[in-house]
Amino acid sequence: MDMLINGIAATAADKTWIEVTNPATGEYVDRVPRGSEEDVNAAVEAADAAFGVWSEKTTRDRGLVLYRAAELIRRDHKDLAEILTREQGKPIRESTDEVRGCANIFEYYASIAGLPAGETVTLGKAGDCLVTRVPLGVCAAIIPWNMPVLIMGWKAGPALLAGNSLVLKPASTTPLTNLRIAGLLKDAGLPHGVLNVVTGPGETVGAALVKHPRVKKISFTGDCATGHRIREMAQDHLKTLTLELGGSDPMIVMADADIPKAVEGALRGRFYNAGQICTAVKRLYLHEKIAEEFMRLLTAKVEGLSVGNGLSPGTDMGPLNSAEQLGRISSVIHETTEREEGTIRAGGCPLTGSAYEKGFFYTPTLITDVAPDAALLSNEIFGPVLPVVTVPDLGAAIREANHSKYGLGASVWTKDLATVKQVYQEVNAGIIWVNRHLTVPPEVPFGGTKESGMGRENGSKALDSYTQTKTLYLGW
Ligand code: NAD
Numbered sequence: 161m162d163m164l165i166n167g168i169a170a171t172a173a174d175k176t177w178i179e180v181t182n183p184a185t186g187e188y189v190d191r192v193p194r195g196s197e198e199d200v201n202a203a204v205e206a207a208d209a210a211f212g213v214w215s216e217k218t219t220r221d222r223g224l225v226l227y228r229a230a231e232l233i234r235r236d237h238k239d240l241a242e243i244l245t246r247e248q249g250k251p252i253r254e255s256t257d258e259v260r261g262c263a264n265i266f267e268y269y270a271s272i273a274g275l276p277a278g279e280t281v282t283l284g285k286a287g288d289c290l291v292t293r294v295p296l297g298v299c300a301a302i303i304p305w306n307m308p309v310l311i312m313g314w315k316a317g318p319a320l321l322a323g324n325s326l327v328l329k330p331a332s333t334t335p336l337t338n339l340r341i342a343g344l345l346k347d348a349g350l351p352h353g354v355l356n357v358v359t360g361p362g363e364t365v366g367a368a369l370v371k372h373p374r375v376k377k378i379s380f381t382g383d384c385a386t387g388h389r390i391r392e393m394a395q396d397h398l399k400t401l402t403l404e405l406g407g408s409d410p411m412i413v414m415a416d417a418d419i420p421k422a423v424e425g426a427l428r429g430r431f432y433n434a435g436q437i438c439t440a441v442k443r444l445y446l447h448e449k450i451a452e453e454f455m456r457l458l459t460a461k462v463e464g465l466s467v468g469n470g471l472s473p474g475t476d477m478g479p480l481n482s483a484e485q486l487g488r489i490s491s492v493i494h495e496t497t498e499r500e501e502g503t504i505r506a507g508g509c510p511l512t513g514s515a516y517e518k519g520f521f522y523t524p525t526l527i528t529d530v531a532p533d534a535a536l537l538s539n540e541i542f543g544p545v546l547p548v549v550t551v552p553d554l555g556a557a558i559r560e561a562n563h564s565k566y567g568l569g570a571s572v573w574t575k576d577l578a579t580v581k582q583v584y585q586e587v588n589a590g591i592i593w594v595n596r597h598l599t600v601p602p603e604v605p606f607g608g609t610k611e612s613g614m615g616r617e618n619g620s621k622a623l624d625s626y627t628q629t630k631t632l633y634l635g636w
Contacts, residue, residue: 166206186518195360203356207325210353215323223273228348265313268602295323305331402615407568410561417573489543501534567609
């Protein structure tokens with residue numbers, strides 16, 4: 161598949177290519193150009209040239225383009241979901257959810273296009289001020305491979321509605337669905353040059369985009385270390401930044417919780433997308449009174465998960481996205497057992513056998529008796545591995561939950577309002593769920609504290625991060 165620059169498929173004859181392969185089978189899916197700094201320059205130039213036309217349209221007209229794009233995504237959702245499963249690995253049911261999720265986001269931003277933006281300030285005899293919100297110009301969106309379609313929606317929805325033009329860089333293992341959706345936005349009426357997709361490595365294409373002087377804002381989702389590098393690179397031109405980085409979400413289950421419901425929550429919270437989600441349940445804290453029963457139920461569910469090719473009906477969990485991911489998870493488990501930092505209760509090894517030999521499959525894994533200083537608890541484990549810790553009371557659970565460099569999400573499972581109040585007030589995270597985990601609807605601001613990043617996506621306020629105020633001061 162080709163890059164899209166200026167809304168036109170761009171394939172220079174001298175390009176080298178990045179092959180996209182299916183992580184379940186190793187089969188070739190498609191290829192995309194390995195972009196270069198020149199491609200980034202061309203994309204930024206196209207976006208800069210298109211900015212005037214797009215920003216002068218009414219917000220309503222821009223919202224209509226997003227709305228039409230959502231219709232096209234819904235029309236093509238089966239096709240898009242299949243491409244996403246082939247490049248990313250997740251079960252087709254999850255790909256369908258994600259593709260529809262992107263349509264939901266575009267519809268949400270289209271629906272708030274008519275909301276008033278800006279404000280008026282009256283200063284008595286000194287005058288009156290009209291404070292408007294104006295777009296920033298050319299923005300950049302850098303996308304990870306774990307939820308590429310949803311995260312494209314989170315960034316493109318508000319950036320485009322606010323009147324910016326955009327250059328988007330997909331992850332190299334999952335560029336195909338991003339390119340298809342960019343094509344649908346064009347079909348929905350997005351003028352040439354407003355959205356440009358440049359495929360290629362982060363170290364070259366991503367870095368060139370971050371450093372480009374005409375790019376005013378970087379919205380990045382990915383690894384913490386990359387986020388720090390981007391922050392350093394972006395400071396030369398004082399760019400606006402949204403950084404959505406890692407997470408190590410705690411899930412706290414109290415003795416009064418609805419146990420079967422919480423077991424389902426832990427199962428979905430950790431093993432959805434093979435655990436490759438920033439807000440997955442990454443640490444499970446169980447009240448000692450219910451720990452045994454909980455683990456009996458959860459272990460049975462985890463051992464019953466059907467792991468396989470995401471395209472096969474009935475698959476509950478697909479492969480990891482790459483050999484690198486599989487290697488990381490395997491070494492985390494190896495080190496945990498070597499250092500005697502926990503007991504494997506389920507899984508704990510890559511899947512073997514002819515159905516799995518060409519893919520990156522790992523067994524859904526539960527680890528109990530986890531040592532308080534285990535790497536499993538302090539590092540982000542981006543795969544299907546759940547460390548479980550038993551706690552004597554809520555105070556201990558909250559202390560453990562906060563004992564992390566991350567602060568993305570957290571959940572508490574209880575029927576007691578006082579428990580909810582204490583967790584909400586004392587756990588340091590961007591979102592606290594009660595009796596659920598993972599759900600992030602377009603209306604709700606999303607982002608973390610501490611090393612989980614800066615800024616928020618989703619919700620009406622995300623629009624503000626793609627604009628700046630401009631004031632007309634009327635000194636009567
Ligand atoms: P990554 O940082 O390796 O890559 C993310 C993107 O950045 C890719 O497109 C990559 O090509 C690009 N990139 C890499 N180096 C770059 C550089 N020097 N300059 C510019 N761009 C560069 O992350 P990943 O492995 O793709 O994603 C997994 C991580 O993302 C996990 O830590 C996960 O928690 C995090 N994540 C966070 C959220 C959130 O909203 N907080 C959502 C999803 C994933």
